[in-house]
Amino acid sequence: MGSEQGLRFHVLGAVEGWAGDARLRLGGVIQERILVTLLLEYGRLVPVARLVEAAWDELPPLSAEHQVRKAISDLRRRIPGGAGVIVTDGPGYRAESAEFGLDLSEFARGLRLAREAVAEERRSDAVVALREALALWRGPVMVGRGGRVIEAAAIVWEERRLAASEQCFELRLALGEAGELVGDLRALVSQHPLREAPRGHLMLALYRAGRGVEALEEYGAVRALLAEELGIDPGARLAGLHEAILREDPDLAPPHRPASAGPDGSPGPAQGIRALPYDPPDFTGRNEELELLLDHVRRPGGEGTHVIAIDGMGGAGKTALAVHAAHRLAPHYPDGQLHIDLRGFTPGESPFRPGAALESLLRALGMPHQPLPGSAEERARVWRAALARKRVLILLDNAADTAQVLPLLPASPGCLVLVTSRARLVDLDGAEWFSIGMLVPEDSTALLAEMLGAERAAAEPEAVAELAELCGRLPLALRIVAARLRNRPRWTVRHLVERLSHETRRLDELSVGQRSVTAALELSYQALGARQRAVFCLLGQHPGVEIDVWSAAALAGTSAREAEDVLEHLLDVHLLQQHTETLYSFHDLVRSFARSLWAGTADGDEADGVVARRLLPYYLGATEAACAALFPDRLRIETGFPVPDAGLPSFPTPEDALAWFDREHHAIQLALNREGDAADQRCVLHLSRNLAFYFYTRSRVEEQATQGVAAVRAARRLGEPRLLSLSLNNLAVSHWRLGHFPEGVEAASEALEISRRSGDRQHEAISVGRLGLLHSALGHIAEALSFLEQAVVLRRESGDEVGAAESWTNLSTVYRWLGRFPEAAGAVERAVRINQRIGSYDNEKMALIELAATRLGTGDVRQALDILEQALALGDETRRSENHALALAFMAEARQLLGERENALHDADRALELVGRSGARLRSSEVENIVGRVHRGSGDPARALQLHKSAFERSTVLGYRVETACALVGLARAAEDVGDHQEAAEYFRQAHGLFEAMGLAASHRSWA
Missing domain, CATH: 1.10.10 (Arc Repressor Mutant, subunit A)
Structure with missing residues (x-):
């Protein structure tokens, strides 16, 4: 996400800017074109001349360059933190992508995830990534308002969208889907009738769905169209598919669709989960809608989850109907019933993002405190694995749009999903929809009679009917006025009707939509003190x-x-x-x-x-x-x-x-x-x-960094050096955990300058320690050693025992990297003693992990294992989960060295799972390298290669040079094991060069 304002932009459709829940007013078409041009090139320099061309095509005014600068200034004023979003860069400007979220970059990321999944033969994951990426598109870029330059760039992105859509259909066909794709494929073919790939996908889907004649008709249609429009015949691939359909080639048979299975340790719904809202005993009416809904559910379903969606205006009783139906259907879904309010139309609130909604649902399935994967895609995979082969009823209440719902849909054919929304989500494929409006008059009066009591309602039947009409026959309004009457037993129904009638300025509003609810609420409000x-x-x-x-x-x-x-x-x-x-x-x-x-x-x-x-x-x-x-x-x-x-x-x-x-x-x-x-x-x-x-404790590092930025901004406004130094040092920790090491160095260096200028020795010690930690991550070993040794002295002088223990632990790590194991052990043992004396359990845990790593480096494996067991006993995985994962990884290595292969692999898998859920990026590369060594030692060099490769890529992006070098060593050793000695030699050469550049060449073999 973006900066502390929650800044984001949408360009896949009409251009939009948002700061939190507030939509930004971006100005006129010139400002929009300039902004979109910068966003399409986010992170890269765009010269002023190109911005002029984008804004005015081939007819710019003489003052065009001046007007561009003026428009940039206007945009910076309209966008919160705009000077940091649009930065001057030499002869032009650049949209600083770190400052905002952008649907375009999310789309590109989805394509990348899909490519990686395809390369690793994870087709289902690739489909999920592609569908979520495609869901970001709301229409053409700027919807025809962009001009020639933007339209040219938009064509490129549109082609990527079409290619992604075609690949998604191809993957879904490869996974065994067929008939359920026909509708979407027909829509794609109608939009792009000359593209052969979607036409071929449609032919194959029709054939596999038992509609071979239609498949052949599609070929005839495209052949005639190509001849008429382009004077050519269909390509060889499409012609070959046509011939295969004619001879009913067995190779066209759909592949087997295996039941989805989650990874080891995936949560499953606890037996008997009952998380539905209360079903009021006075539910009345909606009999026709209820019976139709129940009939649809009872019909034999297809291969996927059964989705029933209910739409209607606010207050119409969508949720009440869905809850009542869910309770009726509950016995048919023995594995559980779940409910979540998606906040799609909650005033003043943002709709639940799919990732947050998945977190809530997964916790309802038995993960109330465990860290979850950071991305919505990964959470969706865990969610669907948890529900595989289960019969669960899920009520998704108050949905905003289809994009919010799709990631929450399970894949199991035994599940039922009930969705409520104020808007009909027409693009929710495969859903059965029920639109409900006001109650019919008979149901309205019956509901009032149920709530008021039969005797009281029967005494004034005409007044009850009038009251129902004055309330617009909306269940919410009816319930409110009935409650008012129950709390006023001496009032007659007629008296309340007359009070409503006296609100003459609201009479017209009582019969239209939400305003009728407002009129009913006004009565309850006026009755308050x-x-x-x-x-x-x-x-x-x-x-x-x-x-x-x-x-x-x-x-x-x-x-x-x-x-x-x-x-x-x-x-x-x-x-x-x-x-x-x-x-x-x-x-x-x-x-x-x-x-x-x-x-x-x-x-x-x-x-x-x-x-x-x-x-x-x-x-x-x-x-x-x-x-x-x-x-x-x-x-x-x-x-x-x-x-x-x-x-x-x-x-x-x-x-x-x-x-x-x-x-x-x-x-x-x-x-x-x-x-x-x-x-x-x-x-x-x-x-x-x-x-x-x-957020630090819950390993929610992105949010930790967001709050760190907010604190720094507030400190600058206050103009208090001590508070600014404190906030910058805290922000530096967030940058370190995210792997943003240069940014962390910048923050800690400014904090150090402030504290030295003001003579604040305590905060000087903190800054020096932060700089030691960050430089060690960057592989600046000499600088790191100098800073950390200074930090130990300064923190001891300032009486900061917590900080001294932290610096001893970090210093131990650098000593260990240098092969100075006695000094490493002495440093971290001091940290352990300090933390034990002051009761700092989280820091003691990290110190014990470092002590165990030192023992492993000297070959004291049994002692290392004992120390790690002490560390893990100090706290569970819900606090600073990435450190817990690191302890498990080292424990796996110790067990493997002791010959406990099965236990080692179990701990290794758990470590990977935990660190994958945390947001601490640098720990991921450490854990992957350690677990890679475990798999290699357990006789699985292929898996070791995968893990070291992932660690190499991750640490290289971060600039975490020590772990990059360790990954290269791991790759070299695993390559040797599989017999690729030439590649191993190259890996060793690169690793040696990197270790030598860091000053670690003589020591790395004892611990890398």
């Missing part, structure tokens, strides 16, 4: 999907007890919902209603400021308390903010603090994104720092 109304409006400003008592109290400026009383009353009158005992939530329409009320009050101009003034300081206090429980050994910095009057949640154990962070971090991020610029920058800085610590 003044304080309750104020809190209700304030709660609409809460950024989270779920609201706890403490954040509600902070937002409302009241005590937790008072806030809970109001929340419970709002729950009673159905203005809030409650899915768990301690958390409250809005229906999306009710939230929209609350926000509209706030905007219409006299204080409406202060809406944005409420979150900045009240909620962000509360979150700062809460995250400080949570971090105190989670990280008792971290450097304490006074925030300058008192504990909020409403109080804070308590965190008796680190697990409680981590669970709170797991639940609240998304809301905190949203609050910071919306209000960060308006808030006290000291609050923003410390809150970003606390979030970064949480």
Whole structure:
């Protein structure tokens, strides 16, 4: 993703820019053309002359170059952080791709992933990558507004899209699909009738689907078309396919479609999972829709998952119908029933991205705390493997679009997916759709009678019918007014009808769509007390999907007890919902209603400021308390903010603090994104720092880096050197974990300059230590050794025991690389003792891992194994999972050296799985190299070659030179084992040169 603003651009269709949830106004067509030209060449210099040509084609004005510069300036002003997004580069400009997300680059990445998957014969993974890449396209680039230059570039990308589409169909045919492809292939052929590849795919799909006559007709059609348009015959490949169909060649038979099987350790749905929302006993109406839906489900299905989708306006009861049907169908899906709200139309919220939705679903399947793969593609693969050969019902509620749903669909033919959405997703292939509108009059009055009681409804039948009409016969509105009547037993139904009728300015709105819900909600709102109304409006400003008592109290400026009383009353009158005992939530329409009320009050101009003034300081206090429980050994910095009057949640154990962070971090991020610029920058800085610590623990490194950037920006605005130095040092750690070593050096060097200028020895020590760590990763061994030895002295002088232990551990690694094993052992043993004395378990774990690596280097394998067992006992894989993976990898190596082959391979596989889920890129190359050695030692040099090759490619991209050299050594030894001595010699030559350049040539054979 992009910068701290969540900046992203879309060019595969109409050009769009987004900062978080806000769409950017990019200006006129000239600005759009210039921006798109830069984005099409992202990361590369575009001369001003080319931008002139792109903006005006062949008729530029005399002032064109000046106008380009003016348009660039305008774009920088309109884009948050625009100066960093569009940078001046010599004679032109460059779109700095590290600053934003771009659908074009995501498309290119998808094609690359597909190529890699095809090369490794992972056809299913290639199909997933291609389909997700193709789903990014919303139409031609700039949809006809681009001019000659952009149109020429667009043709290239359009050709890549078509090639990807053709390859996707070819792979799906190779995987055994046939009839289900016909519709999409016909659409592609109609758009590009002269392309022979899709025509051939269509012929083969038809033939395999038992429609041979149609397949032959397609050949006749394309032959006539080519003769008429181009005066040529079909190519040899298409003609050969035609002949093969005529003679019913057995080679055209579809391949066997094996049941999908996940990798070892893939999660499977726990028996009896029941995660459906509550099915209210007063569900009434929708009998016709319900029976049709159930009939469709009971029909014999095809080879894939059965998908039923329900669309309709907000408040029409889509979810209620889907939930009721799901409960009816539950006995037919014994392996479980799952539910997720995709937030497609939740006001003020971004729809769940497929990766986040998959995380939620996988955790429901029994992975509540394990790190998950970082990409949506990898999570989708785990998800589908988990559901292979299972019968599971999945309710995907409130979907935004097809692209959001497709990655969540399982492949098992035993599964049922129910989808609800306000928009009909016409491109959701293979789905059975049901559109629902308002309830029929009989069902509306029956629903009111069920909720009010038969006796009360029977006493005023005409008034009940009028009330149903005034509510627009929408289930949400009906339930709200019925709740109002139940809470007012002395009111007659007629009295409520008259009250609705008196809202003359809303009479017209009661019969149209969402406005009818607003009118019904207005009645419940007016029935609240003044304080309750104020809190209700304030709660609409809460950024989270779920609201706890403490954040509600902070937002409302009241005590937790008072806030809970109001929340419970709002729950009673159905203005809030409650899915768990301690958390409250809005229906999306009710939230929209609350926000509209706030905007219409006299204080409406202060809406944005409420979150900045009240909620962000509360979150700062809460995250400080949570971090105190989670990280008792971290450097304490006074925030300058008192504990909020409403109080804070308590965190008796680190697990409680981590669970709170797991639940609240998304809301905190949203609050910071919306209000960060308006808030006290000291609050923003410390809150970003606390979030970064949480993301560090959960191995969510990209998000850690995002918060690090936000903290640095706030520190610069504050102009406080000590806080800026602290924030830069923290950002440097994020860069190190991501493998962005030069950026990390830049941040730590600036921090060092600041601390030395101000005479701050404590932060000077931190910066020196960071620089030692980063230079060691870059292979600058002499510099790293110098910095780390200085860091040990400086941190000891400043009394920073945590930092001293950290520097001893990092220094040990460099000593080990140099073959100075006694010094390495002495350094890391000091780190272990310090960490044990102060109770820093996470750092002790890393020190023990380094000590074990040192023991392995000296051949003390049994002792290394014992040390690694101590390390793994200090914490599970949910905290800093990449370090846990490193420990498992070394343990696998130790077991292999001791002859415990089966246990070694088990630990090796687990290490790869864990590190693959983490976002720490540099650890991946380390683990792959170690596991490669394990496989080679276990007699599998082919697998070792794969792993060392992956480590080589990964470390080369990062510039992690030590691991690049280790990968070359591993490749050389594995190549020797398979008899490729010439290639082995070349690998050894490259490795020796790299080790020599780093000053490690004499020592590497003892540990690489």
